[in-house]
Amino acid sequence: MIEETSKEVIDQRIQMAAEAYQFLKNTTIRERAAFMNAVADKIESLGDGLLTTAHQETSLPLARLAGEKARTTGQWRSYANAVATGIYAEPRINLPQPDQQKGDLRKYNVGIGPVVVFGASNFPFAFSTAGGDTASAIGAGNPVIVKAHPAHPETSKIMADAITTVVHEFKWPEGIFSHVTGTSNDIGAYLAKHKEIKAVAFTGSFGGGKALFNIANQREEPIPVFAEMGSINPVFAFQNVLQNRAEELAKEYAASLTLGVGQFCTNPGVFIALKGEGLNKFINTLKNEIPGITPVNMLHKGIFENFEKLKTTAIEQPEVNVIAHVSSEANEWQGRATVVETTGKNFIQNSILSEEVFGPFGIVVACETPEEMIQIAKQLKGQLTITVAGTDPDVRENQNLINFLKDKCGRLLFNGMPTGVEVVYAMQHGGPFPSTTDARFTSVGPDAVKRFVRPISFQNWPDEFLPQELKNENPLQISRVVDGEVNSGSLKL
Amino acid sequence: MIEETSKEVIDQRIQMAAEAYQFLKNTTIRERAAFMNAVADKIESLGDGLLTTAHQETSLPLARLAGEKARTTGQWRSYANAVATGIYAEPRINLPQPDQQKGDLRKYNVGIGPVVVFGASNFPFAFSTAGGDTASAIGAGNPVIVKAHPAHPETSKIMADAITTVVHEFKWPEGIFSHVTGTSNDIGAYLAKHKEIKAVAFTGSFGGGKALFNIANQREEPIPVFAEMGSINPVFAFQNVLQNRAEELAKEYAASLTLGVGQFCTNPGVFIALKGEGLNKFINTLKNEIPGITPVNMLHKGIFENFEKLKTTAIEQPEVNVIAHVSSEANEWQGRATVVETTGKNFIQNSILSEEVFGPFGIVVACETPEEMIQIAKQLKGQLTITVAGTDPDVRENQNLINFLKDKCGRLLFNGMPTGVEVVYAMQHGGPFPSTTDARFTSVGPDAVKRFVRPISFQNWPDEFLPQELKNENPLQISRVVDGEVNSGSLKL
DSSP states (O other): OOOOOOHHHHHHHHHHHHHHHHHHTTSOHHHHHHHHHHHHHHHHHOOHHHHHHHHHHHOOOHHHHHHHHHHHHHHHHHHHHHHHHTTTTOOEEEOOOTTOSSOOEEEEEEEOSOEEEEOOSSOTTTTSTTSHHHHHHHHHTOOEEEEOOTTSHHHHHHHHHHHHHHHHHTTOOGGGEEEEOOSSHHHHHHHHHOTTOOEEEEESOHHHHHHHHHHHHHSSSOOOEEEEOOOOOOEEEOHHHHHHHHHHHHHHHHHHHHGGGGOOTTOOOEEEEEOSHHHHHHHHHHHHHGGGSOOEEOSSHHHHHHHHHHHHHHHTSTTOEEEEEOOSOOOTTEEOOEEEEEEHHHHHHOGGGGSOOOSSEEEEEEESSHHHHHHHHHHOOOEEEEEEEOOHHHHHHTHHHHHHHGGGEEEEEESSOOOSOOOSTTOOOOOTTTTBSOTTOOSSSGGGGGGGEEEEEEESOOGGGSOGGGOTTOTTOOOEEETTEEEOSOOOO | OOOOOOHHHHHHHHHHHHHHHHHHTTSOHHHHHHHHHHHHHHHHHOOHHHHHHHHHHHOOOHHHHHHHHHHHHHHHHHHHHHHHHTTTTOOEEEOOOTTOSSOOEEEEEEEOSOEEEEOOSSOTTTTSTTSHHHHHHHHHTOOEEEEOOTTSHHHHHHHHHHHHHHHHHTTOOGGGEEEEOOSSHHHHHHHHHOTTOOEEEEESOHHHHHHHHHHHHTSSSOOOEEEEOOOOOOEEEOHHHHHHHHHHHHHHHHHHHHGGGGOOTTOOOEEEEEOSHHHHHHHHHHHHHGGGSOOEEOSSHHHHHHHHHHHHHHHTSTTOEEEEEOOSOOOTTEEOOEEEEEEHHHHHHOGGGGSOOOSSEEEEEEESSHHHHHHHHHHOOOEEEEEEEOOHHHHHHTHHHHHHHGGGEEEEEESSOOOSOOOSTTOOOOOTTTTBSOTTOOSSSGGGGGGGEEEEEEESOOGGGSOGGGOTTOTTOOOEEETTEEEOSOOOO
């Protein structure tokens, strides 16, 4: 049973968050980084109970969960390190000049206020209660209110308690972090509508993310929503690579498609190529690979049922043929891998085939002509990732198509498969709508912090009243843009 | 007569802009900077016809227009210099590491696609056809379609022709820049709804900006809107400064309130202080200063009529008394300066008094207690600027109030007056809603470029196919974050 946090308690927590913001916005980047590292330590110190609880609640294997836990503490640490450098404070100083009227101007980024984070089901650690959204929002200087994902309530509680313990250890205001629970959508809508809430971060379905986006933009004071909502992550394969390594590519594709029972935002749901001998070899290899994939339980019953429904809908479309599938009866919530094929023309005409089927389901699109492939590229909706499977000559021959692909994704791969991310500066996890609501930001990597800041400029303030990041002496010794030049020293006044 | 550009021509220009984007997104930061500098040169070379035309269309004095022209070319040059440094390309490179799966990741910012810019009436050069929005959108790598402000059509055309000439000189696709005209709101709505348009920049009324915001967010693919919509730019004055220099402060305030017939977004429409001897002296000085201000024509009839209407509405509110006004009859569209006073209690209770009156109109709010001033600070809507008029001891005594003010503005001044901006990195021209639709960005200073970019990450691409900004050799010799460290050299592979 999941407790529904009452509106009274939610109101109280939001009020505490608003008060905590007054404290948090005056902390320095170093103080917040220290807090974040302490959260990482705390999560690391959690015993095996965390993993076994998460395993019971999500069916995810223990080894995967151990890896995800390490990634999650890694996120807190890497975002902490990034915040500590001042890269997201973006200090800019313009000293008085004889030809200017405004005098001394100093700008840096502060937090925006209380942020609501919605936990995701498919990453109970990395994209949930103590996940990247929470870490980046706090790093930016904002209190966080997590709406726990109802598919893993105990896991969420363990993580929430860990963060709360660190808040107490730091003697920071309790409103820095709150955890609310419930199964109804009303709670989410209530949070997103509340006037003290200043941003929303969400990972989940298009329906959920878009509903939050609409609520947020229809408020008296609109607020930003960072919703990651799904993607079919197309793979465009070209002639040379299909001729030379169709079988290897098929094995890579099958592994990526079925990794974690296909429950990745970056799952490669569509494979597009010219028909011919190479593609035949690719398909034949899939026929061998897919049936042998052992079906395992999906995250929860709702995801399983949705997978079965959308998979069946796709299969029932005209000119769609099943190439390969796991033929056993589904036991409990097992996600059985399935791959179908269709023509380029049919894929272009039937928009149902471009909808995400969350789980181990792929469509191979056999195009008649290179123009059909370009047509598909131009028509694609926004994606988290797009993969080009090809050789250097393939790229040279298909520059036009690849140029269009750049407009349709946040991450463009050259070979390899898109599943998985790296928590580094150069990662982009966010793409044009509808893969996310705001392609200008990432939800993975330290740059995720950027989502939750805004600049404030101080004009002619005495040094005494300026934040550490902007003081003459540069006590934090951070890199600042001073009169247009990058400078890490103190000001020469 | 202003020609209404037909829907057919608009469609054609948008299509050309979409095609030009395919070109522009593959230009380097240096190529775009060269273009921007050439536009600055071209505008600089325009003869006196530009100034006299603008003077006829806007009633703005020639000296002011000459200054604004210099500012406008300065904007193109300073944004060009900033773009050329790579600061907005934000290149980030993560080389393959033994413990990572994803290999080589390289991210940088590209343009987002065709941007619609709405010219403003009050800055015919700096915030209009060839203004900061156009410069920053092109600098970011986006074609621009300007909807000319109907109050200065000839001025707009001269500027549009200058940009178009440079497009031709560079042999760049004509769709890089388009100029459409008309007086109906339909054209603006049509542009904002078009699926090839990827962002909107607007400076003007709350009604206009919010309508565009709503249209943009209700599209099938929502797009960002950067609307600067107005601000009352409160001045909070404290005891020590009122005791020591009330008269001087009143003179500064009167000058700022009536500068340019009050037609600045940063006009200080409200002055808030504790009642007492200091405030009496301030008010008495205003009584001397304001009646002597020579009334001059406002920008156009619509602005004049709106000013008269909103001024009258404010004056007619209960407990509002006129302190000082220009008593002559209005001749043509003359904006006659007026200052009223009211109590803190009344200002808190009557929200009409917090609405912007665009023009030379100010409200002096006499508070009973410091708590009333805090209440006003907490209740304020978002502002472009807030000014603290005080001494160092005043600031120490009012930390709590000033802490709240930080949440309500983009630029916080310590003494001085808010009118005018400086086109530098440390400027913030943008504040919490409803002063703008997105407090995370500025429309003045090189950082304005940030509004129009999004990141794309390249995974494992051969050097040959990477943009110049991300190549191994670092041919542009720009600063990049390589494996977490800032580095301006070539990669050691």
